Amino acid sequence: MLPEHSRSRLVKLIDAGVVLVDGKVQRSSFTVTSGMEVVLDEPGPSEVHDLTPADIPLDILFEDEDLLVVNKPRGLAAHPAASLKEPSLVNALLARNISLSQTAGSFRPGIVHRLDKETTGLMVVAKNDNAHVKLAKQMETKTAERRYFAVVHGDIEQDRFKVEAPIARNKHNRLLMTVDANGKMAVTHVKRLFRLEQGMLIAARLETGRTHQIRVHLSAVGHPVLGDKLYAPKELAIGDLQLHAGYLAFDHPTTNERIAVFASPDASFFGAAMVKREHLEEF
Numbered sequence: 603m604l605p606e607h608s609r610s611r612l613v614k615l616i617d618a619g620v621v622l623v624d625g626k627v628q629r630s631s632f633t634v635t636s637g638m639e640v641v642l643d644e645p646g647p648s649e650v651h652d653l654t655p656a657d658i659p660l661d662i663l664f665e666d667e668d669l670l671v672v673n674k675p676r677g678l679a680a681h682p683a684a685s686l687k688e689p690s691l692v693n694a695l696l697a698r699n700i701s702l703s704q705t706a707g708s709f710r711p712g713i714v715h716r717l718d719k720e721t722t723g724l725m726v727v728a729k730n731d732n733a734h735v736k737l738a739k740q741m742e743t744k745t746a747e748r749r750y751f752a753v754v755h756g757d758i759e760q761d762r763f764k765v766e767a768p769i770a771r772n773k774h775n776r777l778l779m780t781v782d783a784n785g786k787m788a789v790t791h792v793k794r795l796f797r798l799e800q801g802m803l804i805a806a807r808l809e810t811g812r813t814h815q816i817r818v819h820l821s822a823v824g825h826p827v828l829g830d831k832l833y834a835p836k837e838l839a840i841g842d843l844q845l846h847a848g849y850l851a852f853d854h855p856t857t858n859e860r861i862a863v864f865a866s867p868d869a870s871f872f873g874a875a876m877v878k879r880e881h882l883e884e885f
Contacts, residue, residue: 670700717847747852758794778832790808803873827845
């Protein structure tokens with residue numbers, strides 16, 4: 603009944619205790635049944651997202667009239683958020699004075715899929731709604747391919763293995779995801795590459811696309827990503843997050859040509875000089 607407000611905003615109101623069900627405060631996971639009375643005051647307007655163009659250099663690896671592929675640097679969020687004080691990738695894109703799709707909402711123009719702020723690597727950006735819809739469908743059906751390099755803790759003996767475990771939002775901390783039998787199924791394929799002084803360099807391929815999937819799965823099997831402030835033990839969370847989206851492939855939304863882009867990680871990534879395109883492409 604409140605379509606002008608996002609689900610995430612309404613969940614925050616519920617968790618803040620301002621929504622009553624039959625006169626009682628309930629968690630957002632509470633199941634409402636027929637006949638219950640849900641009461642809340644009309645929420646005020648959502649915070650306005652800052653869409654001020656920002657002159658931030660971008661590493662564009664492919665671009666035409668329908669889309670572009672950018673190698674996102676560390677520390678740059680994908681899009682504005684109420685809690686974000688600094689410019690995002692969207693602000694940098696707006697400064698280039700190009701058209702961007704509006705399918706994902708006014709504060710996320712062009713953004714087809716996300717990378718976490720501290721994750722580096724490849725993102726595809728749509729310049730029009732037609733391209734956005736077709737690219738998003740490929741992400742959903744997994745005909746688009748996203749593959750990553752990561753440096754993880756511990757020794758890995760298998761050349762390849764698969765982590766298959768459902769993921770849900772953590773019931774105690776909504777900033778975190780966790781392996782949960784009641785969550786959505788998630789599958790991550792892992793390939794061992796090299797043993798480094800700091801840890802094990804691996805390649806990871808997503809079969810599903812859950813929030814924080816690689817980080818949650820690798821932590822769950824005892825190989826957390828180094829530098830991961832959310833899922834690694836404190837002694838392993840020091841320094842930069844060692845996760846890089848190095849390979850992205852998809853069918854062009856207009857020509858249907860298969861586009862495949864590779865980007866090496868930057869110098870802050872352990873073993874950056876050792877990684878090659880074929881490590882992700884032949885996987």
